[in-house]
Amino acid sequence: MVRDKSAVEVYDDDYGEKWFSDEASFQDDLVPVWGRRWSVSSEVGRLRACLVRRPGKEIECVKNPADWRWGDVMDPQKARDQHDAFTQVYRDHGVDVFYVEEQREDRPNAIFMRDNLLGTPEGAIVCRQATRFRRGEEAAVTRAVAKIGCPVVRTISGHGYFEGACAMWIDRRTIVLGTGVRANAEGVRQVEEVLRPMGVETVLPFQIPYGHAHLDGLMNPVDRRKLLIFPWQTPYDVIDPLKRMGFELIEAPDVDEVKHGSSINLVALAPGLVVMPAGNPKTQRALEKAGVEVIPVDVSELMKGYGSLHCMTAFLEREEI
Numbered sequence: 603m604v605r606d607k608s609a610v611e612v613y614d615d616d617y618g619e620k621w622f623s624d625e626a627s628f629q630d631d632l633v634p635v636w637g638r639r640w641s642v643s644s645e646v647g648r649l650r651a652c653l654v655r656r657p658g659k660e661i662e663c664v665k666n667p668a669d670w671r672w673g674d675v676m677d678p679q680k681a682r683d684q685h686d687a688f689t690q691v692y693r694d695h696g697v698d699v700f701y702v703e704e705q706r707e708d709r710p711n712a713i714f715m716r717d718n719l720l721g722t723p724e725g726a727i728v729c730r731q732a733t734r735f736r737r738g739e740e741a742a743v744t745r746a747v748a749k750i751g752c753p754v755v756r757t758i759s760g761h762g763y764f765e766g767a768c769a770m771w772i773d774r775r776t777i778v779l780g781t782g783v784r785a786n787a788e789g790v791r792q793v794e795e796v797l798r799p800m801g802v803e804t805v806l807p808f809q810i811p812y813g814h815a816h817l818d819g820l821m822n823p824v825d826r827r828k829l830l831i832f833p834w835q836t837p838y839d840v841i842d843p844l845k846r847m848g849f850e851l852i853e854a855p856d857v858d859e860v861k862h863g864s865s866i867n868l869v870a871l872a873p874g875l876v877v878m879p880a881g882n883p884k885t886q887r888a889l890e891k892a893g894v895e896v897i898p899v900d901v902s903e904l905m906k907g908y909g910s911l912h913c914m915t916a917f918l919e920r921e922e923i
């Protein structure tokens with residue numbers, strides 16, 4: 603009987619099950635699979651990449667500022683020029699600035715990108731806006747993130763809502779997560795569920811006070827172990843463990859600068875080097891006295907939307923500290 607070659611003959615010198623799984627971690631795969639190290643685990647490690655929304659047509663839909671939680675109507679050209687200027691400072695410091703190119707024309711607050719995206723050690727969490735006047739910004743952000751190839755590790759869903767500025771990274775193992783009008787318990791639970799397996803061990807809960815939307819007007823790390831805080835409205839129970847970790851506290855010296863100058867709403871380009879809204883001389887001096895280098899930039903037009911640099915910048919890649 604004529605028979606095909608037996609399986610044994612075919613496999614001969616190279617047979618057997620050998621297509622085993624690859625045990626590399628997702629984080630190890632970021633560069634080979636996802637094209638770059640899309641990894642964030644602090645607010646201060648050298649900034650390599652961020653996502654922003656240059657003010658587009660949407661800011662022109664604001665007629666009554668109070669409808670959008672704005673203080674005043676923006677001059678579109680001034681707003682765009684100021685946006686170009688501060689992102690240029692980022693680029694001058696080696697940051698790759700990515701843009702959300704398309705956005706809904708009825709979502710003027712979409713320029714406050716941090717609220718739409720939280721960077722994690724393994725990619726982005728796409729947030730879910732709490733308010734009706736912002737919900738929907740995140741859909742365009744998802745498309746932008748997909749386009750640049752950054753992995754999305756979670757989209758806040760179900761009954762959760764969570765805006766990225768309700769989180770504040772402390773270090774690879776520690777994060778502050780705030781609940782309040784812009785982040786409910788379910789939203790925080792979803793964020794925590796994603797971060798724990800990535801190696802976050804300590805979550806410091808922060809009850810955001812009535813009248814504040816986010817954390818970046820209340821506290822912001824400016825160096826590996828230096829923290830700028832609004833002293834009267836940051837819970838002692840958040841500060842105490844940070845003190846034990848060796849954090850030096852820099853108390854914002856002027857309420858008016860915090861409230862109207864967004865003096866805490868700054869972006870660190872590297873440990874001890876920050877870009878900060880201009881017009882806050884007292885806070886700037888306090889930072890410099892603490893050994894922090896400050897680059898002031900004029901974002902006064904953009905601040906009519908009640909947000910500033912930190913809110914406008916979603917971090918996509920920072921060097922680990």
Ligand SMILES: NC(=[NH2+])NCCC[C@H](N)C(=O)O
Pocket residue numbers: 670671672711714716717736767815816818819907908909910912913
């Ligand atoms: N992360 C921030 N502080 N964002 C400020 C957002 C301001 C915007 N008008 C809002 O109420 O949503």
